[in-house]
Amino acid sequence: MLGLICILALCAFAVRCLILMHQVFTMRRPPEDVRSLGQPVRTMLVIGSGGHTAELLKITQHLDVRRYRPRYYVMADTDITSEMKIVSVEYNNPKGDYIVVKIPRARHVGQSFFSSIFTTIWSTICVFPRMLYYRPELVLCNGPGTCIPICLIAFLLRAACIQPNNRIVFLESVCRVKSLSLTGKLLMFFADNIFVQWPELTRTYRRVQYIGFA
Amino acid sequence: MDLTNVFVTVGTTKFDLLIRTITSPECIEALKKRGCRRLTLQVGSGTFMPKSGYLYGVEVTAFRLKDSIKDDLMRANFVISHAGAGSCLEALELGKPLLVVVNTDLMDNHQIEVATKLKECGYLHYTTCDQLLPTLVQLDVSQLKLFPKYDPLKYIAAIDRIMGFS
Numbered sequence: 001m002l003g004l005i006c007i008l009a010l011c012a013f014a015v016r017c018l019i020l021m022h023q024v025f026t027m028r029r030p031p032e033d034v035r036s037l038g039q040p041v042r043t044m045l046v047i048g049s050g051g052h053t054a055e056l057l058k059i060t061q062h063l064d065v066r067r068y069r070p071r072y073y074v075m076a077d078t079d080i081t082s083e084m085k086i087v088s089v090e091y092n093n094p095k096g097d098y099i100v101v102k103i104p105r106a107r108h109v110g111q112s113f114f115s116s117i118f119t120t121i122w123s124t125i126c127v128f129p130r131m132l133y134y135r136p137e138l139v140l141c142n143g144p145g146t147c148i149p150i151c152l153i154a155f156l157l158r159a160a161c162i163q164p165n166n167r168i169v170f171l172e173s174v175c176r177v178k179s180l181s182l183t184g185k186l187l188m189f190f191a192d193n194i195f196v197q198w199p200e201l202t203r204t205y206r207r208v209q210y211i212g213f214a
Numbered sequence: 215m216d217l218t219n220v221f222v223t224v225g226t227t228k229f230d231l232l233i234r235t236i237t238s239p240e241c242i243e244a245l246k247k248r249g250c251r252r253l254t255l256q257v258g259s260g261t262f263m264p265k266s267g268y269l270y271g272v273e274v275t276a277f278r279l280k281d282s283i284k285d286d287l288m289r290a291n292f293v294i295s296h297a298g299a300g301s302c303l304e305a306l307e308l309g310k311p312l313l314v315v316v317n318t319d320l321m322d323n324h325q326i327e328v329a330t331k332l333k334e335c336g337y338l339h340y341t342t343c344d345q346l347l348p349t350l351v352q353l354d355v356s357q358l359k360l361f362p363k364y365d366p367l368k369y370i371a372a373i374d375r376i377m378g379f380s
Contacts, residue, residue: 032378041377051300059366067379138377167376171369175299177327193376195369198331211368 017159021189027207029192032165035067043068044136044154046147047075053082055173056142061089071098072134074127076105076146101134103127105146116145124149135163142171143183155190172196172208180205215311215355217248221290223256223283223305225298230262231343232315233276236294237264242272244350254286284308292355299328302338306361312338313353315346337361 023029035041045060047053053075063071073086083100090098104123111119123146131153139154141147147170157163170191172184177198184194194208202210222236233255235241245253255276257263264276280286284304287293293305294313305312314329333340336359341349374380 032376034380035378058364059369062366062370063373064370064379067374067377138373140373169373169376174303175328177331193372195372209372211372 013159017156020155020159024192025189025207027192032167037066040067040069041137042070042072042135043138043140044072044074044134044150046139046141046150047073047079047082047086048142048144048146049076049079049082051175052142052144052173053079053085056140056171057085057089059171060140065093065097068138069097072101072136073098074101074103074130074146074150077102078105101130103130103146103149120145120149124152128153131157132162135166137163137166139166139168140171141169142173143181145183148183148186151187151190167192169193169195172201174198176201178204180208184208215248215353216291217245217250219252219254219290220245220250220292220294221254221256221283221286222294223286223301224258224260224296225256225301226258226279227296227298227317227320228258228260229296229315229317230260231319232294232296232317232346233257233260233262233264235343235346237269237274238347239270240347241350242270244347246270246272248350254290256280256283256286297326297329302329302332306332306337307364309360311355311358313349314338314340316340316342318342332361335359 045056047056075082086100104126105119127149131150135157136154139151141151151168154166154168158166168191170184170187170193172180172194174197176184176196178200180201187194188205188207195211196202196208199210199212202208222232224232236255250272252273255264255274257276257278264274266275268274287305287308287310290310293310294315295301295305297314297316302312302314314333316326316329329338329340332338338358339349339353339355
């Protein structure tokens with residue numbers, strides 16, 4: 001009997017996940033309620049490496065720090081230069097407003113696809129308790145792979161109604177001119193908004209948004 | 215076209231052929247004819263390091279890497295770069311006329327996509343090492359379009375809308 005209930009619950013959860021994925025993919029999620037300054041957004045910024053870090057920080061350093069706080073910067077534990085960049089961006093902001101969270105890297109440069117499945121699972125397991133603890137309302141990321149586990153958990157927390165209103169925003173790299181990155185393609189089903197930096201991509205992928213230059 | 219200060223950058227890559235070609239007597243002569251007084255080279259991880267000093271009347275300075283090449287870019291009137299997206303965009307964002315030299319040994323490098331795209335939009339010129347000399351002789355940057363300013367606030371506005379801040 002108990003087994004049956006468990007199986008039914010799992011099925012219901014799976015169906016809910018599929019419905020949410022469809023909702024995300026077709027961009028039919030109802031818009032967020034109007035917010036005031038008194039309701040700041042708990043924001044998680046997933047920092048990639050090198051050029052990715054620079055690209056994301058170039059935008060997020062302009063976020064209104066009163067609206068988006070606290071800010072959790074998630075980064076791979078092997079990345080030292082990114083942490084320095086974060087500190088320099090946050091230099092003038094109140095100390096407790098931002099936290100740097102380090103997680104094991106999902107995929108090392110040059111690592112094979114097969115073994116990266118296991119390291120990704122391991123990094124997902126490590127991230128899960130942090131995500132439950134911080135419960136971000138907004139996840140901002142721009143690849144590479146490190147952001148996949150985080151977006152996946154954020155999505156599952158939404159499906160499980162633990163954090164039903166969280167939003168995932170993916171910023172595709174300026175280097176992607178003709179096609180989305182693998183991360184971008186996977187996040188088509190999980191990210192609420194995908195921003196691209198070249199208008200041609202909106203023809204190939206109908207749900208991405210071009211924000212553009214000036 | 216002002217070529218007084220020319221800056222060559224290869225990012226973190228190794229692109230000896232470009233450094234060798236640009237410091238060849240013919241290229242230096244061509245640059246000098248067009249008014250070049252100073253040539254600064256950032257050679258990255260290349261093995262060929264040109265000697266600093268005067269070369270056929272042009273002041274040549276070379277270094278490998280710096281934390282930031284922004285100062286060198288700011289000082290330059292004209293930038294010659296490898297096809298790396300980072301280097302190209304950094305030069306264009308500072309409004310510098312840019313000539314990209316494609317490293318034909320790295321054809322499958324996806325970073326070239328960006329340079330190709332920027333060339334199609336008319337923001338930069340594009341050449342290879344064996345065509346560098348004729349390009350330097352004929353080049354006219356006056357037809358290049360000015361690269362639009364990148365505006366992060368447009369992204370911020372979009373995020374604000376998503377999160378319900380009106």
